[in-house]
Amino acid sequence: MHRKKDKQADVMDKDTAGREVSIPSTEQFLIRSKENRQYKILLGIPDVPPPPSGFPVIYFLDANAIFGTMFEAVRIQSRRPERTGIVPALVVGIGYHIEKPFSPERYYDFTLTPPASELYSRREGTDRPEYGGAEQFLQFIDGELKPLIESRFKIDKDRQAIFGHSLGGLFVLQTLFTKPYAFNTYIAGSPSIHWNKSLLLDAEQKFISSLENDKHHIRLLITVGELEKFHKSGMNANAKELAERLLRLGQNNFHVEFKEFEDEGHVSVLPALINRAVRFALSEKQGP
Template sequence: MTFSAFEPHSAHAVTEADAEPLVVPNAFVHQFQPEKLDIALRLYVSVPDVPPPDEGFPVLYAFDADISFIALADMARNVTMSARRVKRAPPLVVGIGYAAPEDHLKRRIYDLTPPTDIGKLPKRPNGLPWPKTGGGDAFLDVLIDEIKPFIAARYPVDDRAETLAGHSLGGLLVLHALLTRADAFDRYVASSPSLWFGDRETSDKLIAFQEQTARSVSRKIPLRLTVGRLEETPTGWRAQKGKALENRKVWLKNNRMVGNTKDLAEALAKINGAIQVSFDIYSGLGHAAANYPAFYQALEFAVGPDAFRAVGEEGKSR
């Protein structure tokens, strides 16, 4: 996969005479127009540089590829080396993004959220009204019914080792997928999930799901939950000034990113239901930064959920 030189925003122009396009090894891009979606997508694929096992590679599907794929592809190369040392199959990565870069911010709030009553959403810190939400079910249908078959027809993937990962609203949609389509993936990774969305109704539904499946557990569903320690406090140069800072503090306090994720992990662990949860809090990291260790560990989780201890096992998650 090749990235061409960007259009400069200053007098210091970058030209092809003194710079070369950036090439991401063993990576490919597919322009993809779903039948069930009114917008074109872009699928980013990173393939391990080793021969595929007979059953195919485990595969990690990840949202928000427009801003995370290059990092994911680089991490995947490192995880491939670790997996090879212990004779495990490394993960193939499929990042889901938008064909038009500007659509990432325009559409993600709609495509990555489950249906909810708009009255249950908190006031946004910028004071703007909420854009349209609730397109998550349609987006998941496209992923399961169209993207997965598209990938399976072109790459050697193991359909018994499929992991779905997302951060923030993407993490919320991962949890919604577990609730509504538990058999669609084998493992789930929710990094800093936006559990505040819809007044924490996704958390309530997950706990109810865990209680219901405790009566008859047919299989365990590995779930990885993570969050950054600083996600409830604006710190350092990232903190805004004046009224904007006060609005941000209220937003972070009410959303309880750390508290909600921790509460959910502990509640699920107390019930011997279908979900087997592992959980970590990343010290010193805020919301955006927590994405990176979470996705590295998602790649390890895709190789095998036994990379992490479940909550309650020896008192730690790892």
């Protein structure tokens, strides 16, 4: 057994041993917003020329945690659009200048207010994070990041999606209800509606009132993991109730879908959610 290990070591290329794995067709850069907040942007770039209309784009939050999963889901499924129905797209992950999957800064960027309930509990020995920066964060995405991306790549402005999970899902819903023109497709995974349910409900009612005279076509996917029904926040019930209210509207310009992933929890649901999000955002044959 020892000889076998030695032989394996002998054939290993010492010049390449220990190098970090990189993902082809990707790049990253740091950017500082007008509000003096720093973000790490991770790009997944199609390896084919853009169509005449430009590339669809998926903007997504928590890129430190899910960039690889999102980019590979798009890259693999869009290799044969004639078979998968998934077209090549630019993926734009918004993260932070850290090595860990999640940054405390997301509490500020993804929320409009402090939590309205006591469901949030910080870990012992950690500082209480800041809240309430969602408006400024959306302004950064819509007014600074999107123009930068559009200056570098040919983009289909009629096919731009935003994806978020948990607090990121809450941010997606807040964006939809307060600035629906910012994107065409909204994907809210396990949204933290409980964070400030009454505030979100008020924004929802104003959004609904504006739909009747709005010709802008919007698509929304809300998802949860089946096992999240055991969470004290009522995450599944809140998400289902919201989806049912929006589905009852029957608006031709507003397409809504709801999906509960069987036997998945708040974190384990992410790969399945990302796969479904890619199909929802990039399918050649989208719902009405």
